[in-house]
Structures are given as structure tokens and as C-alpha cells.
Amino acid sequence: MTEIRTTAEAHEEAALPNAKVVHTSENAPKTAEVKPLPPELARARPEDKSPAQWAYERVLLYIQNFEEQLQEDEEVVLGLTGGEAGVLQIEGIGFFDPDILTFYGTDEYGARTQLIQHVNQLNVMLIAQPKPAEDEAPRRIGFRLARALEEEIAPETKNPQDET
Template sequence: MAGAKAAGTQKEAGAVAPRSGAVHCDPAQAVTVENAPLPQVMSKRPVRDKSPAEWAYDRLILYIQNFEAQLDAAHEVAMGFTGGAGGVLQIEGVGYFEPDLVTFYGRDEDGLKTQMIQHVSQLNVILRAVPKESPAEPPRRIGFTMMQQWAGGESGDASA
């Protein structure tokens, strides 16, 4: 694959971050969560000290934020759930409950309030760009909101 780029182990100040990598045919798509350095705020506590739910939540934030960074102002992020007929959920919130649950809050295709609770061993989601409900309003960017909460002390990382 000409122009393909792969990422390998990431290193942080004296410690090795979890291994990750990605390969893309288009070099313009090479900046992904897997090959970007982890945000410093995620390194406040070692991964070994995090529950599977918290570590899944942390990485979901990165994937959602990266996906949203690629959207235009007319679209917002939604997720579809694999392996079931759950449909699509327009994301309004994401949370976790240690040691092993992740939850998604939002609205379904009909605008009905929806919550999905998943065990981390069953976590499979598809991020989708969907048209904004209200074209006059600015797009909601849940990934960036979640990242700001880390810095503000509303998650396990910020309080460590």
C-alpha cells in the first residue's frame, strides 16, 4: 500500500504507554487516535490503576473527539451499536461505572431519550455523522466537552 503509515508504541516521560497502531492507505488519514500521543491529562494515572470501564471510557473520549474534529458544522456524532437492533443513538453523554460498565446517553432516530449500558467485554460501537437536529444551533461536540471535564476534575484522572 503506497503511502500507508503505521504507528507503534507510544512513549511518555520515562514510561511506555499502551501499544497502539493504525494503517491507512491515504496519508491524510494517518492522524488517528492510535498513532497520536496520549493527552497529558490521560497520563495522570497509570493504565494499570484504571478499571476496564475507566480505560474504555478514556479511549472512547479520544475516538469521539477525533471523529468530531473531522465533521463539518452541519453534522454531529451519533453511534450505532453492532450486534443488535439498537439503532442509532445521537450522543449526549458517556459515562462509566467501575469496574466494567460503560453507558451512553442520547436520543434515537425518533428523538426519544435513550440510554445504552454495556459491559466492556461487549463494547462495539460505530461512530456516524448525522445531520444536526437544529440547523441554526452550533453543533454539539461531546468529545471536546468530555475532554474539558478531565481538566476540570470531574473524572478519575483529574483527581489523581
């Protein structure tokens, strides 16, 4: 039997990303692939976003989901892949259309660090690491990024050359 759908339902389904995950444990926590997209990310269809924006938004979802599972005394760090680059304490994430993501933060030695990554080479490893003792509360970058997206009325892009 063929299922009948309205035009609106067909458009809505076409805008949803295709994602799937399989875990070895039936009790595994929910992951970003199975959670619904937040409304601020679902405003535009994936095919209407640049590769950089779409990668940025999905990385944000993964970080936020990872942070939801951290203990109070842990923070997320980004494990840099390729070589012996170490880790980056995430303090900011950005994208530059059409194809660049940037991660801002500090490395394990406290040095200011910036990773500029092409979306075709995107490899991100999230690591739970004990938070520094001097910090009162863990910093949750994923939730700050989500809040920033919620505050946007519409996706706007700035041209960096306009600020000179």
C-alpha cells in the same frame, strides 16, 4: 548497540499505551491511535485504571478525533451494534467501575436512550450525521468530556449508594 535509558524514561514509556494504526491512504487524517494522550489521561498508568475507566477514556479520544473531522453541519451519533437497535445521538458518556460503560442520548425518533455496555462487549460505531436544523451549532460531546477531565484535580469516583 544497546540503547541506554534513564529510570524515568523507562517508567514513562511503560505508562504509554501500546497503539498502532495503518491506513490505505498516505493522506489519511491522524487518528486517536497516533496522537499523544492528553495530560489529564496520562496522569494514571493504564494498568492502574479499571477496564471501565480505561475504555471510557479511549472511547472519548476516538469520539473527539472523529468530531475534529466533521463538517459544521454534521454531528456524531453512535451506531448501536447487534440487532436493529439504530443510532444514539450522544449526549453523555459515563463509566461504573470496574467494567460498565454507559452512553446517554436520544435515538433517531427523539426518544431518550441509554446504552449500558460491559467493556468485554464494547462495539462502538461513530457515524457522521447531519445535525438537526433547529440546532444553531453542532454539539461536540468529545470536547465537553475532555474539558471535564481537565477540570478534575485527581480521578475521583463516587459511590452511587452514598447519594441516597
